[in-house]
Amino acid sequence: MIPDKQLLTVDQVFEKLNEAIEKKIPFSLVRIGDGENIILAQDSIMTIEEVLKEKWAQRANQNPKLKGVTLPNLTLRDQMVEAIKAANIVGIPFYNNDPILTEDRLKRKLTDQVFNYFQIIPQIPCHTFVNRVLVQKKNFWKLLKNKRILLISQWSEQSAQILTKHPYNLNAIIGIPFNHYDQMECTLDAIRANRENFDIALISCGVNSVVLAHKVAELTGKIGIDFGKSLMYMVKGKVGMNHSLMRPDIDLLP
Structure with missing residues (x-):
């Protein structure tokens, strides 16, 4: 049970990230929301039949690209457990006033249940929407300015076009398209093949991002950031240095 007040602030997460970049050490930031909770709940806290009745699972199965799984x-579930246990920072929901737009039973309550079941104790916790605030901060993009960036997402091509222009002005961007868990193994091969070509990976692949962020750190010794829906939102003009999501914005998370 981790009280909300013990979660790292966004600025503290930024400092941890900055330290990893300066020291050139392996680093992964992963995030747990309702979708990740449902994946972890498979055949653990919930039966498969119960999981498949959840709206999130039904939407995932109706449109494979929507949730990426x-x-x-159960293979993804087990890979996710490994990734969360190894991650340097783990984003989790708040107990109180959490901004994730879903039922409370699928947020922190379920996180605690699956973490207890799999004996997961995050090394350092923060809020799961840390990515949505970082993407709005000038200091975050300044930190990436002279780094080689790997984008892993179905939005990699479109977001690369945005990030090479003002106000981001990033360069040396590599993109790996990713739509569904079926692409996991070939994506890991591509990560290995590019290990000398990037410094930081921004990963927007739904629940798969948890595993991929960990694998970036494990396989290449580089930095893997579970970037949630941020790349998609940037392409749609909903978030970034020139845009701000209503929930959450910089004022919502400390």
């Missing part, structure tokens, strides 16, 4: 998938 088809359920059941």
